[in-house]
Amino acid sequence: MYPKMRMHYSSTNTARRFCLRIGVLLVFAALAGAQDPLPSWNDGAAKRAMVDFVVRTTKSDSADFIPPAERIATFDNDGTLWVEQPLYTQFTFALDRIKALAPQHPEWKREEPFRSALSGDKAAFAATGHAGLAQVMIVTHSGMTTDEFEKTVTEWLETAHHPRFHRPYTKCVYQPMLEVLAYFRQSGFKTYIVSGGGADFMRPWTESVYGIPPEQVIGSSLKTRFEMRNGVPVLVRLPEVNFIDDKDGKPVGIDLTIGRRPVAAFGNSDGDQQMLEWTAAGKGMRLMLLVHHTDAQREYAYDRKSSVGRLDRALDEAKARGWIVVDMKSDWKTIFPPMHAGSQSKAVSAR
């Protein structure tokens, strides 16, 4: 049927009118439910704003049309795509690695921050401050090749479970956000992760869980060194920070890696504020969205006072500038995907 239709509507003006009509139909269909691209979202301002943005920026005759090459959408990971409470998953991984590596380091029983990390003495560990945390992160993330580290992350994720939800961390992802990722990709957007977490901690699993390939994952990193070992080249992870992809670092990381400004940005904390500001300052229609964790019963409720994923100044700026703030409790019909279903995002080809 399609070739016939195309012949009918061959003059430019008629084609434009036809496209416009299709556009209007798409909004209608999208909002009507039969082909609802965001079924886990309740009807509300957040859902309507996303559908409106996608429809207006992808209709070829729209004043807000964005060419496919410029459809870059960036997503924070911790607290935006998956659970970040009670502790960032990567910190939990690091603490588990400390336990696994302890037999090779008998001195850790006496030396901080390892002593308290091993004994589970939270107050003593907290007293070691940022320096203690950084030491735990660096010791557990360096000293091996990139291939070895990838294997360690993959094996850990196969067995580790979230302490409250009793499911693998890769199943502690937000079903409504999986739908947003798929909807944006189906509409020709290239979806990127831009996270304060380590790129190498995310890349082993983002493709199967989110449909986001490794080359679209931007994150913090350690320095690596190219080395020949018995004639085989390896990349060795060094105990030295290369880049922190958080706060001011997010626009920097986006510019370094993508070299284009996003047209849509999704976050949940003050760490995402500059990414949203950078996105908002581009020309043309833009979408800025923050997930507000308001649901203590089904997930967590936290914002201005939280040490993990604090949302304070960015929340004020969102209100002042009209960015979308998702109220998890009222906007999301469900939080997590079903435990035994395949990842929805797998069905959608990565872009």
Add this chain to the structure above:
Amino acid sequence: MYPKMRMHYSSTNTARRFCLRIGVLLVFAALAGAQDPLPSWNDGAAKRAMVDFVVRTTKSDSADFIPPAERIATFDNDGTLWVEQPLYTQFTFALDRIKALAPQHPEWKREEPFRSALSGDKAAFAATGHAGLAQVMIVTHSGMTTDEFEKTVTEWLETAHHPRFHRPYTKCVYQPMLEVLAYFRQSGFKTYIVSGGGADFMRPWTESVYGIPPEQVIGSSLKTRFEMRNGVPVLVRLPEVNFIDDKDGKPVGIDLTIGRRPVAAFGNSDGDQQMLEWTAAGKGMRLMLLVHHTDAQREYAYDRKSSVGRLDRALDEAKARGWIVVDMKSDWKTIFPPMHAGSQSKAVSAR
């Protein structure tokens, strides 16, 4: 016709035989000229190796099949995709910028390396060594926003001409390599630039010239700082090196940005040696290729003794390990694209 054929060949085995036959036909067609994907290449070992690689890695029933997501091909830029003699284009740009900025810096008439850069005293400039060169590069590449720098590069390329070929630098690209880029993309490979040159110097034009979008350009970089200027966020380019994407740095840059190992790598100098080693060490079929500049008449002839684009140890390794070495003089029918034709790569959608 296609749907009917598909119905005919519905059993898996028959389908496989059919695909195999199609595969053989493709090699034949590719080499026969009627649908020659590399018309500017003479028949020879280099061309046959590339076609063989593409056919064997993209046939779904081939033992060497590579899934589309893993089809990453990386290309050096200077000397591999465009001319790098008598001087890297980016250095020429920097020297022109010194002249343009000189009126704001009267002290440059007295201070090296600026004095000799302005007067064209090559011996005196050379005597300032790497430090002098680095100073010229940093002074001309920092102190402005990323948007301002992009504008400066774009405007310079619109008027600058190569001193010998009297054409814009973006027309001093190699027609045979444009065909390789297009052929690989048509075969489902994602083409990346991995260059010692500045990513921000390449990104303004790689999409229109090579069909390679900014997010697939990996290069050297300066540090940038996120700043608010009158309420508008900008990224300011700082006079500090962030990353040198050359030699050992190429596998590091690939891992940082792509997070996957390439399956094909194209270079022309010792600066590409580690990228080719890193590529070669992956599992499965791999393609490593070096362009050897052997054509003083149509372009340049240089290798082991050249200060620009030296090809010495990588040439030895290529011979020892059977990497493809292109003999520009005998392998390439033509060097540059026609001056007034649209870029061939424009016709091919970027991947």
